Amino acid sequence: xxxxxxxxxxxxxxxxxxxxxxxxxxxxxxxxxxxxxxxxxxxxxxxxxxxxxxxxxxxxxxxxxxxxxxxxxxxxxxxxxxxxxxxxxxxxxxxxxxxxxxxxxxxxxxxxxxxxxxxxxxxxxxxxxxxxxxxxxxxxxxxxxxxxxxxxxxxxxxxxxxxxxxxxxxxxxxxxxxxxxxxxxxxxxxxxxxxxxxxxxxxxxxxxxxxxxxxxxxxxxxxxxxxxxxxxxxxxxxxxxxxxxxxxxxxxxxxxxxxxxxxxxxxxxxxxxxxxxxxxxxxxxxxxxxxxxxxxxxxxxxxxxxxxxxxxxxxxxxxxxxxxxxxxxxxxxxxxxxxxxxxxxxxxxxxxxxxxxxxxxxxxxxxxxxxxxxxxxxxxxxxxxxxxxxxxxxxxxxxxxxxxxxxxxxxxxxxxxxxxxxxxxxxxxxxxxxxxxxxxxxxxxxxxxxxxxxxxxxxxxxxxxxxxxxxxxxxxxxxxxxxxxxxxxxxxxxxxxxxxxxxxxxxxxxxxxxxxxxxxxxxxxxxxxxxxxxxxxxxxxxxxxxxxxxxxxxxxxxxxxxxxxxxxxxxxxxxxxxxxxxxxxxxxxxxxxxxxxxxxxxxxxxxxxxxxxxxxxxxxxxxxxxxxxxxxxxxxxxxxxxxxxxxxxxxxxxx
Amino acid sequence: xxxxxxxxxxxxxxxxxxxxxxxxxxxxxxxxxxxxxxxxxxxxxxxxxxxxxxxxxxxxxxxxxxxxxxxxxxxxxxxxxxxxxxxxxxxxxxxxxxxxxxxxxxxxxxxxxxxxxxxxxxxxxxxxxxxxxxxxxxxxxxxxxxxxxxxx
Numbered sequence: 001x002x003x004x005x006x007x008x009x010x011x012x013x014x015x016x017x018x019x020x021x022x023x024x025x026x027x028x029x030x031x032x033x034x035x036x037x038x039x040x041x042x043x044x045x046x047x048x049x050x051x052x053x054x055x056x057x058x059x060x061x062x063x064x065x066x067x068x069x070x071x072x073x074x075x076x077x078x079x080x081x082x083x084x085x086x087x088x089x090x091x092x093x094x095x096x097x098x099x100x101x102x103x104x105x106x107x108x109x110x111x112x113x114x115x116x117x118x119x120x121x122x123x124x125x126x127x128x129x130x131x132x133x134x135x136x137x138x139x140x141x142x143x144x145x146x147x148x149x150x151x152x153x154x155x156x157x158x159x160x161x162x163x164x165x166x167x168x169x170x171x172x173x174x175x176x177x178x179x180x181x182x183x184x185x186x187x188x189x190x191x192x193x194x195x196x197x198x199x200x201x202x203x204x205x206x207x208x209x210x211x212x213x214x215x216x217x218x219x220x221x222x223x224x225x226x227x228x229x230x231x232x233x234x235x236x237x238x239x240x241x242x243x244x245x246x247x248x249x250x251x252x253x254x255x256x257x258x259x260x261x262x263x264x265x266x267x268x269x270x271x272x273x274x275x276x277x278x279x280x281x282x283x284x285x286x287x288x289x290x291x292x293x294x295x296x297x298x299x300x301x302x303x304x305x306x307x308x309x310x311x312x313x314x315x316x317x318x319x320x321x322x323x324x325x326x327x328x329x330x331x332x333x334x335x336x337x338x339x340x341x342x343x344x345x346x347x348x349x350x351x352x353x354x355x356x357x358x359x360x361x362x363x364x365x366x367x368x369x370x371x372x373x374x375x376x377x378x379x380x381x382x383x384x385x386x387x388x389x390x391x392x393x394x395x396x397x398x399x400x401x402x403x404x405x406x407x408x409x410x411x412x413x414x415x416x417x418x419x420x421x422x423x424x425x426x427x428x429x430x431x432x433x434x435x436x437x438x439x440x441x442x443x444x445x446x447x448x449x450x451x452x453x454x455x456x457x458x459x460x461x462x463x464x465x466x467x468x469x470x471x472x473x474x475x476x477x478x479x480x481x482x483x484x485x486x487x488x489x490x491x492x493x494x495x496x497x498x499x500x501x502x503x504x505x506x507x508x509x510x511x512x513x514x515x516x517x518x519x520x521x522x523x524x525x526x527x528x529x530x531x532x533x534x535x536x537x538x539x540x541x542x543x544x545x546x547x548x549x550x551x552x553x554x555x556x557x558x559x560x561x562x563x564x565x566x567x568x569x570x571x572x573x574x575x576x577x578x579x580x581x582x583x584x585x586x587x588x589x590x591x592x593x594x595x596x597x598x599x600x601x602x603x604x605x606x607x608x609x610x611x612x613x614x615x616x617x618x619x620x621x622x623x624x625x626x627x628x629x630x631x632x633x634x635x636x637x638x639x640x641x642x643x644x645x646x647x648x649x650x651x652x653x654x655x
Numbered sequence: 656x657x658x659x660x661x662x663x664x665x666x667x668x669x670x671x672x673x674x675x676x677x678x679x680x681x682x683x684x685x686x687x688x689x690x691x692x693x694x695x696x697x698x699x700x701x702x703x704x705x706x707x708x709x710x711x712x713x714x715x716x717x718x719x720x721x722x723x724x725x726x727x728x729x730x731x732x733x734x735x736x737x738x739x740x741x742x743x744x745x746x747x748x749x750x751x752x753x754x755x756x757x758x759x760x761x762x763x764x765x766x767x768x769x770x771x772x773x774x775x776x777x778x779x780x781x782x783x784x785x786x787x788x789x790x791x792x793x794x795x796x797x798x799x800x801x802x803x804x805x806x807x
Contacts, residue, residue: 164758236755342667351670358674362681369685373699384702386717391698394688399681524735524755592758611755612734621734623755 003068006056007147010097013049014137016042021130024123036123040111043126046133047104047111054101057094057146061087066156069148070094076161078552078581083162086172090162092296092311093146095175099292100136102176102183107133110187114208121205124194132186135318143311164553164580164593170230174223178250181220182288185257187212189285192278196329201278201336203271206264213264214648217257218641224250225637236594236609238522238625240633243392248371249291252364256284259360262353269415270350275330275337276357282326287364289319294371345417352410356403363399367392397449401456404511407504408460411467429466434459453515457508464501471498491646499647506640509632516604516629524611526619527560536626537565538606543572545613545620553593554582556613558620562599562606571599575610575622602635604628700769705746708772717769718777723747724762741768741777748772752779759784 023039026032057070061084066072074087074094089095107129114122140146150156165171188209195205227247228240241247260280266273293315330337343350370387377385412418412426438455446454468487475486491498523535527542534540544559560573576595584590599606607625614621688698702717703710718741726740736753750768760766760782770779 236758343670346669346673354670354674355677358677362678366681366685369689373689374702385699386702387699391688394698395685398684402677526733526735594755594758609755614731614734619734621755 002056003060003065003147003149006053006060007145009049009053009056010137010141010145010147013046013053014134014141016046016049017130017134017137020046021127021134024127024130027123039123039126040115043130044108044111046130046137047108050097050100050104050133050137053147054088054097057097058085058088061085061094064159066159067150068146069150070146072150072152072156072159074160074162076159079159079162080167080552082172083167086166086175087162089175089179090166093140093144093148096136096140096144097146098176099179099183100133100140102179103129103133103136103186106184106187110190110212118204118208120198120200121191121194121208124197125190127197128190128193129186132190139311139314143314161581164578164591165234168230168234170226170233174226174230177219177226178223181216181218181223182250182253182291184212184216184219185253185281185284185288187216188260188281192281193326193329196278196333199333199336201274201333203267203274206267206277210264210268211648211650213257213261214644217254217261218644218648220250220254220257221637221644222641224254225634225641229634232630233596233598236596236623238520238607238609238623238627239517240630243367243370243387243389245371246291246295248367249287249294252367252371253284253287253291255360255364255367256280256287259357259364260284262360263357266350266353270341272339272341272343272350273354274339275334278330278337280357280361282323282330283361283364286319286322286326289315289322293319347413347418347423349410349413349415349418352406352413356406356410359399359403359406363396363403366395366399370395400511401449401452404453404456404460404508407507408456408463411501411504412463426463426466430459430462433462450515450518453511457512460504460508464505467501468498495649496647499643499645499649502643502646503640504643506636506638506643509636509639511636513629513632513634513636516627516632519628520625522623522625524621524623526614526621527558528617528619533624535624538570538626539563539567540622540624542620542622545618549582553578553580555579555595556610556620558608558610558622560608560622571606573597573599573606573608575608577610577613577620600631602629602631605630705741705743705748708748708777711772713771713773715769715771717767718748719743719765719767722760722762722764722766727762741766748777749775750777750779752782754780754782756782757784 020039020042023035023042027035027039057068060068060071061075062081064071064075064077064084070091070093071087074090075084079087087094089098110125110129111122114125118125188205191205191209191212195201224247227250231242232238232240260277263273263277263280267277293312296311296315343354345351370392373387374385377383408430412430414422418426434455437458438451441451441454468490471490472483472486475481475490476483479486481489521536523533525533525540527533527540529542529545532539532541539562541561541563542558543561546557546559548555548557556577558573558575558577560575562570562573564570575597578593578595580591580593582590594609594611596607596609598608605625605627607627609623609625610620611623612621613619691698700715700717701711702719705718705720708716708718720741720743723740723742726738728738730736733753735755736751737756738749738751740747741750752768764784767781767783768777768779769781770777772778
């Protein structure tokens with residue numbers, strides 16, 4: 001009975017969504033304000049019905065109701081409760097409902113926030129959000145219904161269980177975080193389109209969506225970083241980014257979204273780039289849906305993608321519909337979006353932002369090109385080609401370094417024009433710091449992108465440090481505040497600006513972490529208890545091999561003593577070789593899984609994978625990697641998210 | 656005013672020219688890397704069918720297929736040394752791989768291997784598995800669902 005209620009809730013939600021759109025159009029022609037209220041309530045009703053359906057599916061997953069096909073596919077009686085919960089987004093049908101659930105939460109907040117505001121924009125915002133909701137409701141009702149009953153000619157007593165790779169704490173939070181970011185861009189997109197539909201193409205929508213955009217961007221950034229963290233912790237290949245099509249699917253909207261959060265500042269301050277901002281948000285949302293297409297269609301071979309399904313053409317059709325509709329409207333309103341102001345100098349902050357935007361968009365195009373190139377190549381030449389990390393690294397590295405340079409240059413430039421004096425005053429110390437670090441790095445034997453990254457990083461750090469120093473020194477001198485109080489009040493007074501600088505510090509730290517990748521080392525050996533091997537000056541000694549039986553798996557545990565070149569013990573690594581469903585009488589049904597162990601410091605990670613075990617001879621086969629500076633990627637990521645949170649935190653902007 | 660405009664306009668042109676220059680250089684670079692035909696320089700790997708494998712020469716190529724059931728042979732003294740048969744319809748090719756294998760590598764697994772075809776054997780240096788069908792495909796057979804068989 002309960003699953004039927006879930007299915008009915010989705011049916012009703014689709015009906016409510018369509019009625020909400022009709023009510024807005026009726027309101028538009030009749031001008032009867034009651035119809036707008038009806039539309040609002042129907043819209044909120046849609047949101048509540050989706051939340052209700054999601055709660056029902058969650059309850060069925062937790063209660064192991066294997067009469068529902070989705071529950072039988074993605075959980076089993078042995079699955080721990082937390083992973084029964086995360087199974088909600090483990091499969092196609094559940095993740096589409098989860099997408100709809102987050103969208104509905106966001107939509108509910110938007111409507112409640114703006115119940116008595118923005119009367120010209122809000123009816124059209126409701127229409128756009130209802131169209132997006134309606135699309136996902138059509139999918140969950142007719143194509144991938146999560147409440148579909150189990151079709152088996154026997155009674156299903158236990159389910160398939162969740163893939164062990166997904167039974168990981170990071171995996172419990174990575175998809176929701178990514179979804180919060182991904183789906184969040186629907187809100188600024190809806191306001192942008194609504195502003196064009198309502199003929200209000202000024203900057204009102206920009207002010208309304210500023211915080212929404214930053215929240216979405218922050219979650220998307222955190223989601224991408226958590227995805228890298230999960231891959232690094234769980235997949236055992238020692239990396240965090242593989243330029244996989246599905247990774248690229250989340251990175252592309254991040255790139256255009258990053259360009260957007262920078263260029264809106266110019267519209268806010270100078271009322272320029274109105275048309276460009278519209279293009280950026282349309283692209284960002286289209287890339288969100290395109291990314292979902294990549295993940296769902298099976299058109300790209302990826303470790304992340306779901307199995308091939310009929311969803312692909314529907315998503316592609318929806319992307320084309322969004323692009324065609326949005327750009328048709330854009331063409332119609334283009335004359336209203338043109339700005340009469342021009343950039344006055346190439347050495348102005350405005351031009352810095354323009355260059356930043358150009359690099360982000362070109363970078364996005366490069367990633368897009370590399371992602372779809374295999375499909376294009378096969379369609380045009382008939383040759384199946386795969387594009388791997390070397391292709392992306394060769395293209396992305398110079399563009400990334402250009403962006404790193406602008407991270408330091410941008411904040412030092414003045415609005416309208418940077419005078420010669422100001423240029424010398426602001427740039428001389430960071431340039432000297434950058435050049436000195438370049439010389440030191442070259443003398444130490446570093447070359448190419450590593451030396452450039454190091455030099456640019458110090459340039460940016462110095463530039464940001466000087467910005468903080470200037471601001472706090474003035475307060476300390478004029479108001480007699482302590483350094484801590486001055487910094488605290490300075491940030492509180494202009495959270496947007498200083499939060500942005502903190503986010504930039506995070507980005508620079510991440511870049512240094514990326515540079516470490518060039519120095520990775522790895523080796524694979526078989527070790528018996530007591531035997532030693534060496535890599536990068538470290539000694540690895542297999543001290544002990546033990547076994548343990550746990551509720552949902554059996555594990556062999558290797559204790560590897562790691563010593564440095566001075567013979568001092570650094571750590572004992574304990575990677576495990578596990579077998580899930582180990583009690584299953586059919587050996588083919590047992591699932592091996594390598595649970596790795598990492599000793600992490602700022603300088604380097606020592607990464608261990610238990611690859612195989614020969615129980616007869618007691619030999620453990622290990623893969624060991626030495627990965628320099630990886631920790632900086634995570635630290636930089638945390639600072640990036642923290643800086644963004646400071647930027648969007650509500651507070652007194654004026655002192 | 657006109658005089659000021661006269662001075663300022665070139666600034667705008669400078670920006671347009673610089674932006675166009677950056678875009679053109681970047682596009683040129685992207686297309687150059689994409690269209691590199693020299694196998695030593697190219698960062699793209701050709702995906703061949705097993706039928707076409709003889710034409711690969713000494714190029715690094717990628718193959719996809721199913722691990723033929725019962726074909727996996729792991730060396731007794733070195734468990735990282737593995738041989739198996741990759742099948743694609745009626746075509747097959749022997750594969751040799753000597754690194755840590757993905758956990759989902761098993762009989763009937765859908766795999767992608769990258770390497771070189773040397774003297775009738777595909778020497779793979781990369782082995783990727785697609786997500787096991789049990790987590791995406793049909794429900795398991797009836798015996799797998801009996802509680803007593805699971806010994807809980």
